[in-house]
Each structure stands twice: as C-alpha cells, then as structure tokens.
Amino acid sequence: MLEVRERIIRSAIKLFARKGFFETTVEDIARGARVAKGTIYLYFKDKPSIYTTIIERHLQESIQSLREIEMQKISHREKVVEIIKRGIKIWLKFKNAHPMFSIENINFAKKLMRGIKPLFMKYHAEIIERIAEIVKAGIRTGEFKNVNPAVAAVYIINIIRTAILLPQINPDLKNYEQDIEKIFLEGLIRR
Amino acid sequence: MLEVRERIIRSAIKLFARKGFFETTVEDIARGARVAKGTIYLYFKDKPSIYTTIIERHLQESIQSLREIEMQKISHREKVVEIIKRGIKIWLKFKNAHPMFSIENINFAKKLMRGIKPLFMKYHAEIIERIAEIVKAGIRTGEFKNVNPAVAAVYIINIIRTAILLPQINPDLKNYEQDIEKIFLEGLIRR
Amino acid sequence: MLEVRERIIRSAIKLFARKGFFETTVEDIARGARVAKGTIYLYFKDKPSIYTTIIERHLQESIQSLREIEMQKISHREKVVEIIKRGIKIWLKFKNAHPMFSIENINFAKKLMRGIKPLFMKYHAEIIERIAEIVKAGIRTGEFKNVNPAVAAVYIINIIRTAILLPQINPDLKNYEQDIEKIFLEGLIRR
Amino acid sequence: MLEVRERIIRSAIKLFARKGFFETTVEDIARGARVAKGTIYLYFKDKPSIYTTIIERHLQESIQSLREIEMQKISHREKVVEIIKRGIKIWLKFKNAHPMFSIENINFAKKLMRGIKPLFMKYHAEIIERIAEIVKAGIRTGEFKNVNPAVAAVYIINIIRTAILLPQINPDLKNYEQDIEKIFLEGLIRR
DNA sequence: GATGAATGAGAATTCATTCAT
DNA sequence: TATGAATGAATTCTCATTCAT
Known part of the structure; x- marks a missing residue:
C-alpha cells in the first residue's frame, strides 16, 4: 500500500481530471484514497x-x-x-x-x-x-x-x-x- | 441606459472573465447590472x-x-x-x-x-x-x-x-x- | 364577461383545489383570471x-x-x-x-x-x-x-x-x- | 441525550404539528433538535x-x-x-x-x-x-x-x-x- | 383602473473545515 | 495518527408585493 499522502494525491489527480476542481469534493478525494475526510487535513492545509x-x-x-x-x-x-x-x-x-x-x-x-x-x-x-x-x-x-x-x-x-x-x-x-x-x-x- | 438583459450580460461577461463562473455569484452579477437579484431570474432561467x-x-x-x-x-x-x-x-x-x-x-x-x-x-x-x-x-x-x-x-x-x-x-x-x-x-x- | 373580482375568485377556487394554497402562486391566479398580477392587489389586500x-x-x-x-x-x-x-x-x-x-x-x-x-x-x-x-x-x-x-x-x-x-x-x-x-x-x- | 436522528424527528413532529410543513423551516427543526442546519442533511436527504x-x-x-x-x-x-x-x-x-x-x-x-x-x-x-x-x-x-x-x-x-x-x-x-x-x-x- | 417589471426577504441545500474521541 | 459527525457560512432560487407608467 502506498503512503497515505501519495494515495491522496493520486485520488485527487484522477478526480480533478474527471470532474474538475470545483465539482470534486474533499469527501470524494478521501473516498478515492481510502482515508477519512479528516485525514486529508493532516497532510494538506486545505483543498x-x-x-x-x-x-x-x-x-x-x-x-x-x-x-x-x-x-x-x-x-x-x-x-x-x-x-x-x-x-x-x-x-x-x-x-x-x-x-x-x-x-x-x-x-x-x-x-x-x-x-x-x-x-x-x-x-x-x-x-x-x-x-x-x-x-x-x-x-x-x-x-x-x-x-x-x-x-x-x-x-x-x-x-x-x-x-x-x-x-x-x-x-x-x-x-x-x-x-x-x-x-x-x-x-x-x-x- | 441599456436594456436590463443587456446590462446583466455585460456584468456577467466582466465578472466571469475576472473571477470565473464559480466565484461569481448571482448577487455579484445583479450588483454589476444594477438590478435586484430576483430580476436576473426574469431574464435567465438559472445561473x-x-x-x-x-x-x-x-x-x-x-x-x-x-x-x-x-x-x-x-x-x-x-x-x-x-x-x-x-x-x-x-x-x-x-x-x-x-x-x-x-x-x-x-x-x-x-x-x-x-x-x-x-x-x-x-x-x-x-x-x-x-x-x-x-x-x-x-x-x-x-x-x-x-x-x-x-x-x-x-x-x-x-x-x-x-x-x-x-x-x-x-x-x-x-x-x-x-x-x-x-x-x-x-x-x-x-x- | 364576469366582474374582475369574481374572475379572480373563481380562478383561485380552481387552483387552490387543484394545487393547494402554497403551491398556487398569485401569478397563477392572475393568469387564470386573465388579469395582470398587480390587478389582484386592487381587489385583495394579499394572497x-x-x-x-x-x-x-x-x-x-x-x-x-x-x-x-x-x-x-x-x-x-x-x-x-x-x-x-x-x-x-x-x-x-x-x-x-x-x-x-x-x-x-x-x-x-x-x-x-x-x-x-x-x-x-x-x-x-x-x-x-x-x-x-x-x-x-x-x-x-x-x-x-x-x-x-x-x-x-x-x-x-x-x-x-x-x-x-x-x-x-x-x-x-x-x-x-x-x-x-x-x-x-x-x-x-x-x- | 437522545440520538441525533431521533432528536430531529421529534423536533420536526412538534413543529409540523404546530406550524405546518411549509411554515416550519429546516432551521427551525435544527434549532429544536439542537443541531446545526447542515446536520439535518446528514440524516435526511431533504425536507x-x-x-x-x-x-x-x-x-x-x-x-x-x-x-x-x-x-x-x-x-x-x-x-x-x-x-x-x-x-x-x-x-x-x-x-x-x-x-x-x-x-x-x-x-x-x-x-x-x-x-x-x-x-x-x-x-x-x-x-x-x-x-x-x-x-x-x-x-x-x-x-x-x-x-x-x-x-x-x-x-x-x-x-x-x-x-x-x-x-x-x-x-x-x-x-x-x-x-x-x-x-x-x-x-x-x-x- | 390596469399593468407587469422590479424588488428583496427568505428558504433549502452544499461542503470545506474542525475537533472530540 | 486517524476518524467522521457536526458545523455554519455561503449560495442559488422563489415569489408575494410594490409602484412607475
């Protein structure tokens, strides 16, 4: 399994490309990275x-x-x-x-x-x-x-x-x- | 003074160009066109x-x-x-x-x-x-x-x-x- | 043609019965009575x-x-x-x-x-x-x-x-x- | 303290009975259940x-x-x-x-x-x-x-x-x- | 009297961010 | 570290009512 941070980034790349920045929610990214929403904020300051x-x-x-x-x-x-x-x-x-x-x-x-x-x-x-x-x-x-x-x-x-x-x-x-x-x-x- | 519809469009062009679609609010557009928020919806179905x-x-x-x-x-x-x-x-x-x-x-x-x-x-x-x-x-x-x-x-x-x-x-x-x-x-x- | 006031009432009866009070708009009633929205307010104080x-x-x-x-x-x-x-x-x-x-x-x-x-x-x-x-x-x-x-x-x-x-x-x-x-x-x- | 979902339901029952569906706002219900407006939408799809x-x-x-x-x-x-x-x-x-x-x-x-x-x-x-x-x-x-x-x-x-x-x-x-x-x-x- | 364009208060809903566990 | 329930600011849209013509 990849590092959490890397998983988040890859999930985000996929989603931003598919749905765009605004229509990708932090929840989407979290789901894609298989972490909880709050975890994102341990690795990134904000969206x-x-x-x-x-x-x-x-x-x-x-x-x-x-x-x-x-x-x-x-x-x-x-x-x-x-x-x-x-x-x-x-x-x-x-x-x-x-x-x-x-x-x-x-x-x-x-x-x-x-x-x-x-x-x-x-x-x-x-x-x-x-x-x-x-x-x-x-x-x-x-x-x-x-x-x-x-x-x-x-x-x-x-x-x-x-x-x-x-x-x-x-x-x-x-x-x-x-x-x-x-x-x-x-x-x-x-x- | 221009037609209301035209004023709305020009206000929107200016704002969309400056701030983009998502960060332009309908209220912004209304203000720019000097009409009330509700007036927008007399001329356009939605944003x-x-x-x-x-x-x-x-x-x-x-x-x-x-x-x-x-x-x-x-x-x-x-x-x-x-x-x-x-x-x-x-x-x-x-x-x-x-x-x-x-x-x-x-x-x-x-x-x-x-x-x-x-x-x-x-x-x-x-x-x-x-x-x-x-x-x-x-x-x-x-x-x-x-x-x-x-x-x-x-x-x-x-x-x-x-x-x-x-x-x-x-x-x-x-x-x-x-x-x-x-x-x-x-x-x-x-x- | 009926009196305006009567036309408004009949339009309203029909609409209230069909769609209910809340989902009947004053505009609906006016249209049904074939008068302008503002005219309603010459005959009735409010909805x-x-x-x-x-x-x-x-x-x-x-x-x-x-x-x-x-x-x-x-x-x-x-x-x-x-x-x-x-x-x-x-x-x-x-x-x-x-x-x-x-x-x-x-x-x-x-x-x-x-x-x-x-x-x-x-x-x-x-x-x-x-x-x-x-x-x-x-x-x-x-x-x-x-x-x-x-x-x-x-x-x-x-x-x-x-x-x-x-x-x-x-x-x-x-x-x-x-x-x-x-x-x-x-x-x-x-x- | 009751479950949040139950609190929302009880608040809504009380308010719907008192003021009716239309004149009860989601904010009212939230206040009555002592949760934030957004919380309602974690438990119910819509009003x-x-x-x-x-x-x-x-x-x-x-x-x-x-x-x-x-x-x-x-x-x-x-x-x-x-x-x-x-x-x-x-x-x-x-x-x-x-x-x-x-x-x-x-x-x-x-x-x-x-x-x-x-x-x-x-x-x-x-x-x-x-x-x-x-x-x-x-x-x-x-x-x-x-x-x-x-x-x-x-x-x-x-x-x-x-x-x-x-x-x-x-x-x-x-x-x-x-x-x-x-x-x-x-x-x-x-x- | 009659019109209908314009108003703006008010409502539902979303979602980034926080925080107690 | 990790969670996810809870928050509430912010946004879109509706519609009763007003008022200049």
Whole structure:
C-alpha cells in the first residue's frame, strides 16, 4: 500500500481530471484514497493546497525534462521537437486538470486559486526561459529564423497544447503530429 | 441606459472573465447590472444559462466574422492572417471565461459544462470546418503546403490563443504579432 | 364577461383545489383570471385574503342552507339527513381546498393563515350551534337519543366529511351514502 | 441525550404539528433538535423526506396497533371500540401534521404530497382493509348490522377524527367520548 | 383602473473545515 | 495518527408585493 499522502494525491489527480476542481469534493478525494475526510487535513492545509501540490509536481517534472533535453547532443531543431514530444507525454498524464498551458484557469477561480498563481508563475517563467534559451541558441547557430525567443517559447507550448487538443476535438484524425511539426518548423506557406 | 438583459450580460461577461463562473455569484452579477437579484431570474432561467448565452453570442460572432472573411477578395494567406487578427479581437473581449479559447475549462467543471458542451461543439465544429475550407482552397491554389486542413484549422485557433496569452505572460513584449505570424506562415527553421 | 373580482375568485377556487394554497402562486391566479398580477392587489389586500374570501363565501352558503332547513316542515330526523345531503353538495364544490371540515389546515400554516382563524371560528361556531339546535329539538321530541347536542353536531359534520372522502379513497364503492346514513342513525350494532 | 436522528424527528413532529410543513423551516427543526442546519442533511436527504419518515412511522404504529387488537380475545364490538381508543392515542401525538387524519392536506399541497401519496396509500389501504376485516367478522357473528365493511372502516377512522377535533372546537366539553361511542354503536335515533 | 417589471426577504441545500474521541 | 459527525457560512432560487407608467 502506498503512503497515505501519495494515495491522496493520486485520488485527487484522477478526480480533478474527471470532474474538475470545483465539482470534486474533499469527501470524494478521501473516498478515492481510502482515508477519512479528516485525514486529508493532516497532510494538506486545505483543498486548494492539494491542487497546488499536484501542479507543482507536474511543473517540476516538466522542468526536469527540459534539463535533460538541454544536455543532449542533438541539433536545436531536434531539441525543439523533443520538447514538444515529451511535453505532450507529461501533460497528457494530467490532461484536463492541468492549468499549466491553460493559464486562463488561474483566473477562472480567483479567490480559491490565488495561492496557486505565484507558484505557477515562478515555474512557468522558468519553463519559458529554458525553452527560449534553446531557441536563442538555435538562432545563433543559424538553424532558426531570427524571432523573439520568448515569443517562440510560448508558441512552442501552444504547439503542445494543439497536439493534445486535436484528438479531443477530432478523434478520427491520424498522424496529425507530422502536420503540426511541419507547419511549425517550415510554415504553412509553400515556396 | 441599456436594456436590463443587456446590462446583466455585460456584468456577467466582466465578472466571469475576472473571477470565473464559480466565484461569481448571482448577487455579484445583479450588483454589476444594477438590478435586484430576483430580476436576473426574469431574464435567465438559472445561473448556467447566463453563461451559455454569453458563449453562444461569442461563438456566433466568430462565425459571422469568418463568413465575412470568406467573401473578401484577398489571397488565402491574407484570409488566414485576417482570421487570426479578428479572432484575437473577438476573443479578447471574453478572455478567460471563454471555453473555446480555453477548452480545458470544459473539464475543469464537468457538470456545469455538460449542458454547454453540445452547444459549444456545434459551433466549434462549424468554425473548424470554415477555417479548414479556406486552408483547403489555399492548398489547391498552391499557396499553402499540403497539410491536413483540419489540423491546420485547430493550429490556427491556437495561434490566436498564443497571441492572447503572450502579453499576459510577458507584458513587456512588443510587436510579437509579427513574430507569431512569421513562425506560423514561414516556420521556425531558417533556410 | 364576469366582474374582475369574481374572475379572480373563481380562478383561485380552481387552483387552490387543484394545487393547494402554497403551491398556487398569485401569478397563477392572475393568469387564470386573465388579469395582470398587480390587478389582484386592487381587489385583495394579499394572497391569504383571497383564501379568506373564498372560505367565507362557502361558510355563508352553509349557514344559509341550514337556515332553509330549519324552516322546513319535516321531522328532525329528516332535517339531519337533509343537512348531510346539502352539506355534501356545498362542500363538494370546494372540495379539497376547503379547510372547513379540515380544521387542521388552519394550523397547517399558522403564520399565513392567522387571519383566517377568527373568521372561520365565528362561522364554524354558528354552524355547530345551528345543527346542535336541531339535535336538541329532536331530543326534546324524543326522536333522538339523549346525547350532548354539540357532540352530535360535530359528529354530523364528520359524517359529511366521511361521505366526501369515501369515493376518493375507494372509487369503486357504490351506494355508500345509504350505509353511512344507516350507521349514523341506527348504529353499527345489531339488535 | 437522545440520538441525533431521533432528536430531529421529534423536533420536526412538534413543529409540523404546530406550524405546518411549509411554515416550519429546516432551521427551525435544527434549532429544536439542537443541531446545526447542515446536520439535518446528514440524516435526511431533504425536507420532505423528514415528513415522509414521520408519516411512515405513525402509519406503521397504527398498523401494529391493529395487529394487536386483532389478536385479542374480545368481542368485535369491543375491538372496534378499542381501535377508536388506540387510534385517538396514536394520532393525537401527530395531530395536525398527519395527512391520514386530515386527508385533505394531500391536496392542500399537491406537489409536496406527490411523493408521499404512494407511501401513504399503501399503508392507508392496509389500515382500511384490517378494520374492514374486523367489521366483516362482526357482521358474520351477528354483532354488527349488514353494512359495507369498507364504508364502516372509513366511518370508524372519521370517528377517531371527530374525537380528536371535538376538544379543539369546544374545549369545555367533558365525557364526549361516551356520546360519540353511543351514537356510533347505537345510532342517533331513539327507538 | 390596469399593468407587469422590479424588488428583496427568505428558504433549502452544499461542503470545506474542525475537533472530540 | 486517524476518524467522521457536526458545523455554519455561503449560495442559488422563489415569489408575494410594490409602484412607475
């Protein structure tokens, strides 16, 4: 049997993803973790802090993934492609509950989420920063066009988002990753 | 003074965008519209239906915008650029509350959104369809690369989203639209 | 077209009988009377006073009916039977909404009905009184057993109630009036 | 101190009888039971279900009482008298709130009662049935007149009602039970 | 007289959080 | 540590009544 704290987190991830933060009750989480309601409060200060913990974990995972990519001996183009691939993998785990690349959700519930924003912003800024660094390097080596690296970084995060949303919106689509990558790297315009 | 119904809608748009659906109370909306709580219920069946009405309005506006672009006598490239420009304008108004712009919210509050989903999906499908048609035409004329038009359509919607998020994440950035457009149309890779 | 006031009363009678006092809204009554909601308040002080008016009308009708029976040249036994017959007829019109022989309803809604109680009690006392007078006379002439006339009067009102409830409880029953009258006049015990 | 659930039920019985269902608030009940408002909802799904529970309890008590009477080794006449005596005792506790005792209430609040009606009808039918059986047996043995037993059963229930109402209407009356019993068993007519 | 839009007090219900055991 | 019964603030929604037109 897992640690109580871990059981709570896993139960919460499952429920937040399925029903959302507001429509998941602390009781639901407790039931899923097979502990009593009160026990939750021995491990977490309040409901939002469960959410915060989950987000933080995923953001850290994302940053760890970026660090690994940075150190690989591959072209910057390949690095960018790798960021997208691994980003999809990590974020897919957390799917819809993840406010990561859905920054709006942070505003979606001001009061409750107030505590999440600074945390999120800190990590988010680092993620953008690290991706921007790779883009900047790619520009220096002449691999990439001369664009604002920060803009490109946000753009890349949205590419990940596009890849995750696409099958939700259009489940029949196959091999869309190739098209996304193509448009992203080479542009929509034919020459 | 505006019509009561219109005042309620505008108050709700402002509040949903600022605080989100759950943390906006009916009383808040009433206060913002300068009517009594009960008055809301003369114009709307319940709280979710205010939300639905707002969403529908924005989706219809989006579709109307697409129709106008379709009829313009400009290149497909210019049409796509125009879609993005006008999309930004429309969605900016509704910012954070807009579930299209932030499809994750649909899962962020499953039960609430259940009623909205069919409505949303209907319009969303039409929007994707119309954008895809333009892309398809552009491919035929040789303006665009040969990619799956549906993939490109979702991609374009996410470009709009990127453009809206960027200044929120990094308020110092200037002229980022140009870079976004450049990456989108010509790709990140230099040649 | 009837007078407005009369239209309101008839609409209310119909609705109170069908849905009860609490679940009939003033708006319902107005719609049924084909007047605007506000118009009701030109004719009645408030919602309970519509109810009061209806009750008063029926109680007066009951008393009028008793007065007529008193003057008839028939035996006391026949008078009592007549009271029951005409009581059934009058009360049936108002059926379930009638708190008359459902004195509990007066307590069923203390606050709202507070105004009804004195009115009701006044008439009710008179009705009991008049019936008791007839019973007393019957005892004097030797037609009836020597029982407390007031007890007999309430008993008689409950006979009316029994006759009205029976078909509601058991719709298949036929000719039950005869059995009720028999038990009432001659008793259940065989001799 | 009683169990919480029991305290809630007793508080509700007292209040429903005094003020009626509609004018008793959940807060009232909670205060009377000395628990918080929310606690009510740990024991009952909603307000009507408190009512239902109370009704069911009293109906079951009535049936249990009938079963006991059935088994007694006394004449049918004595059984019938016993039914009335014990009926008075049981129903007095629940007085005004009891819809059996006051079947009109069923229509006094149609929507509310819709959920109660099937429950009520089930028990009510059994009560009538059991009383009717006793009457039928009394007719067979020659104790009772040859009347429809179902009619007599409803008649008996109304006798109970008469006995409960009488002191409410006329508080000065003494020994009225004897007169009621006399009229019921031997009839009003003198011979 | 007549209207019906607007009001707002009041009710039922939910659920995060506490705390005695 | 763990429990889960109890709490009560907060929210949605209803509807009798008012009042400007």
